[in-house]
Amino acid sequence: MLFNSKKANLWFSCLVACTCMAVNGYDSSTFNAALGSAHFMNYFGNPSPSTIGSVNTAMGVCGIVAGVFFSALISDGFGRKWTMWAGATFVIISTFVSTFTPPAIGGFIAGRAITGFGQGLMMPAGPVYINELAPAKLRGTIMSFWQLFFALGSFLAYWINYACSKNAERLGEWDWKIVMLFQIFCPIVIISGLFFCPETPRWYAIRHPTVRQNERFQDAHEVLLAIHDDPDLIAHELEEIRQAIAFEKKQTSSTWSRYKLLWTDKSVRKRILLAAAINIGQQLTGNNSLASYSTIIYKKVFTSNSQIQLINALGGTFNILFTLNAIWMADLVGRRPILLIGVAGLAVCMFSAAAVVTETPTLEDGSKPQSVGIATVFLLYLFALFFKPSWGATVWIWTSEIFSMNVRAQAVAMTTQCQSIASIILQQIFPIFLSKEGFYAMYMFGAINVVLFVFVWYCIPETKGVSLEHMDILFGGVDHADVGAAIVRDETVDNEKASFHATETAMGRKVHSSIAV
Numbered sequence: 001m002l003f004n005s006k007k008a009n010l011w012f013s014c015l016v017a018c019t020c021m022a023v024n025g026y027d028s029s030t031f032n033a034a035l036g037s038a039h040f041m042n043y044f045g046n047p048s049p050s051t052i053g054s055v056n057t058a059m060g061v062c063g064i065v066a067g068v069f070f071s072a073l074i075s076d077g078f079g080r081k082w083t084m085w086a087g088a089t090f091v092i093i094s095t096f097v098s099t100f101t102p103p104a105i106g107g108f109i110a111g112r113a114i115t116g117f118g119q120g121l122m123m124p125a126g127p128v129y130i131n132e133l134a135p136a137k138l139r140g141t142i143m144s145f146w147q148l149f150f151a152l153g154s155f156l157a158y159w160i161n162y163a164c165s166k167n168a169e170r171l172g173e174w175d176w177k178i179v180m181l182f183q184i185f186c187p188i189v190i191i192s193g194l195f196f197c198p199e200t201p202r203w204y205a206i207r208h209p210t211v212r213q214n215e216r217f218q219d220a221h222e223v224l225l226a227i228h229d230d231p232d233l234i235a236h237e238l239e240e241i242r243q244a245i246a247f248e249k250k251q252t253s254s255t256w257s258r259y260k261l262l263w264t265d266k267s268v269r270k271r272i273l274l275a276a277a278i279n280i281g282q283q284l285t286g287n288n289s290l291a292s293y294s295t296i297i298y299k300k301v302f303t304s305n306s307q308i309q310l311i312n313a314l315g316g317t318f319n320i321l322f323t324l325n326a327i328w329m330a331d332l333v334g335r336r337p338i339l340l341i342g343v344a345g346l347a348v349c350m351f352s353a354a355a356v357v358t359e360t361p362t363l364e365d366g367s368k369p370q371s372v373g374i375a376t377v378f379l380l381y382l383f384a385l386f387f388k389p390s391w392g393a394t395v396w397i398w399t400s401e402i403f404s405m406n407v408r409a410q411a412v413a414m415t416t417q418c419q420s421i422a423s424i425i426l427q428q429i430f431p432i433f434l435s436k437e438g439f440y441a442m443y444m445f446g447a448i449n450v451v452l453f454v455f456v457w458y459c460i461p462e463t464k465g466v467s468l469e470h471m472d473i474l475f476g477g478v479d480h481a482d483v484g485a486a487i488v489r490d491e492t493v494d495n496e497k498a499s500f501h502a503t504e505t506a507m508g509r510k511v512h513s514s515i516a517v
Contacts, residue, residue, distance in 0.1 A: 002196040009198075010227040013133055014142045016193035018149040020084055020126035023091055023186045024119055025153025028291050029316065030179050031055065031112070033161035036295040036305050039168065040176040044105045049431040051105060058109045059116035060424040066120025067417035072409040075125050076206070076258075079199045080132070080409075083125035088187035090118025095187075099180040115183075120420070122190075124413035127400030132200035132408075133227060135237070136467045140330030140397050147326060147393030151319035153186060154291070158309070158316035165309045198223045202405050202468075205241050217242065240469040244405055247478075258407050262414070267477030268407060274459060274475075275399045275415035278339075281452045282395045283422035285346050286445030287387045289430045290380060296434060301357065301368045301376050311377055319384050326389035334464040335398050339456045342390020343449050349383035350446035357439035401463055402471055 003009050034040040035052065047055075066087075075083045091114075098111030127146060134142045161179045168175040201220035220241065224234045263269050282288075290297065294315070298308045329338055353376055360372045368376070396416075403411040433441050461474045473479045 006225075006227050006229050010133060011142070012193070013197040013227070014130045015145060015149075016190060016197055017081075017084060017126045017129045018145045019186050019190050019193070020087070020119075020122040020149075021146045022149040022153035022156075023088070023183075023190070024123060025150035025155075026157045026183055026186060027091075027115060027119070027153070028150075029154045029157035029161070029312075030183060032291065032295055033157060033165075033179055033309070033312070034176045036161075036165065036309055037168065037176040038305075039171075039173045043103050043173050043176075044108060045103070047105055049435050050428075053427045053429075053431050055105070055109055055112055056427040057424050059112040059119075060420045060427065062113040062116035063120035063123075063420045064417045064424075066117040067124050067413045067420070071121050071124045072413040074121065075128065075409040075413075076203075079203055079207075080125045080129040081194045081197055081199055084122045084129070085191055085194050087118040087120070087122030087125070088190040090121065091115055091187045092184050094118060095181060095183045098183075099177050116420075118187075120417065124409070124416050127396055127416070128408055128412050129200055131400045131468065132202040133198075133223075135228065135233065136465055137331065139401060140335070140464060141327055143397040143400065144323070144326035144330050144389070144393045146396050147388060148320065148323040150392070151316070151323045151388065155313075155316040155320055156182070156185075158313040162309045162313040165306055198226060201238070202241055205245055206405060240467065241405075244469040249406075258410050261407055262411060265477070267472055267475045268403070268411070270475050271402050272411060272415060275402065275411070276418045277455065278395055278460065279399060279415050279418040280422040281448075281455065282391050283419050283426060284445070284448045285343065285387060285391050285452065286350055286442070286448070287346075287383070287391065288419075288423050289426055289434075289441075289445070290383070294380075296431070297380075298377075301373045315381060315384065318381055319388055322385045322388040323393060326393035329389055330394060330397055331464060334462050335394050336456065336460055336462045338390045338394045339398075339460065340453060342386045342394070343452045343456065345386030346383060346391070347446050347449035347453065349379050349386065350442045350449060353379040353383070354439050354442035354446065357442075398460070398463060401466075401468060402475070404472055404477075405468070 002012060041047070071083055071087075074086060094111045094114035094117075097114060098108055101107030101111055127143065130143055130146065131139060157179060160182055161176075164171060164175040164178050171178070199219075201223040204216055204219040204223065207216060217238065221234070221238055224238060228234050228237075261268055262272055294312055295305075295308055298311060302308050302311075326338075356372060356375045356379065357368065360368060362368060399415055400408075400412050430441065433444075463471065463474065466474065470479055
């Protein structure tokens with residue numbers, strides 16, 4: 001471990017994992033920024049809106065393949081942190097492909113596809129890693145940094161792009177290539193930092209059955225000692241892990257049985273469907289479309305590319321401040337209230353922005369009056385204020401904490417990739433819809449947010465402060481720790497009986513031998 005302080009070791013390890021989200025934040029802003037560069041558009045022959053959608057689609061499809069079929073396998077087999085390491089390596093490779101591709105859009109799409117594969121590996125592993133290290137009372141707070149790092153990544157990308165756009169004439173095609181190239185920074189931080197991070201105690205406890213049980217729990221105990229100060233908490237957490245595993249190993253004994261349990265166990269199936277719905281809902285709020293196409297959206301109101309990039313950069317800065325709200329809200333207010341208040345605000349912002357732009361006159365140069373532009377920017381910034389701590393941070397917190405240990409890697413990988421599935425559909429539809437209908441598209445997102453409010457109100461339970469080993473009971477399942485405790489007691493009694501029987505047998509043989517002599 002890197003520090004003498006146990007709290008510092010815990011936070012350092014979790015923040016290194018959060019850097020996976022910074023990769024995603026930076027990446028989501030690079031392509032959006034590139035769309036505002038005349039050099040980028042000319043370099044690739046002015047691609048059509050459908051081709052632009054295909055660039056993000058290729059990335060999304062590869063992310064889904066990696067997340068659903070590979071991330072959980074690597075995560076359970078080799079560990080959470082090495083899954084993040086592999087994903088970061090792919091992103092570094094993709095950075096060079098995207099930056100130095102010849103002037104053919106196919107090469108750029110290939111680079112984006114590799115980026116998607118790398119992110120598909122790391123994005124499910126990061127939240128699992130954080131939740132398995134963090135104590136229940138800090139889980140929401142620490143996971144809030146997951147979304148904060150997305151904002152930090154976007155902030156970095158937008159300001160680098162703004163600086164490049166101000167010097168576009170002098171830089172030429174490097175005005176977008178520099179933005180792409182800086183994408184290697186966060187993956188390098190991940191790869192370097194992970195060498196000083198432990199694997200999670202829960203992964204040590206469930207790793208390959210050929211490793212002896214005592215050795216597995218000894219490794220888990222050493223990790224807990226390195227990140228927690230309270231001996232009672234360490235003993236309690238280790239015992240709950242032991243009890244939960246005692247029950248879960250009777251449910252699942254192989255990778256296939258874990259995937260099978262996702263659909264055969266009623267409680268797990270319910271969580272899969274709810275988590276899939278809330279992750280799809282995160283994309284349908286409209287935030288993904290705003291993040292990916294804010295440059296095109298603002299062109300409906302403004303004509304100056306430099307002005308648009310400044311608005312994007314300021315938005316990236318405010319996003320950091322907005323996301324900070326999640327740090328104190330997640331474990332104080334709870335998950336449900338944040339989601340409900342957030343989506344209500346999102347609906348109001350979308351309806352208002354649509355009305356402001358569509359119901360006002362357009363000037364001769366194609367822009368809107370200055371007052372309309374200011375109101376539009378304000379409403380979209382206000383949208384971010386509601387989104388970041390709620391459907392930005394809290395959806396990730398809720399999804400990564402509701403599943404039991406034996407299916408956590410598989411379930412988180414599958415349900416978080418539903419974001420990518422929804423994103424792919426939107427990437428194909430939204431650019432065309434926006435080019436034809438303009439800000440009328442925002443009415444659609446407003447209506448979807450109303451539906452999401454109703455969904456959360458009736459379907460999403462509160463998970464604040466609940467231990468991971470006791471989460472199942474909220475969804476109609478059995479308490480894995482309680483049932484496991486009974487199994488551990490029975491096994492202890494059986495072992496004691498076997499030991500007593502063996503002792504009696506040995507003593508009987510000794511007496512018999514003495515009589516014979």
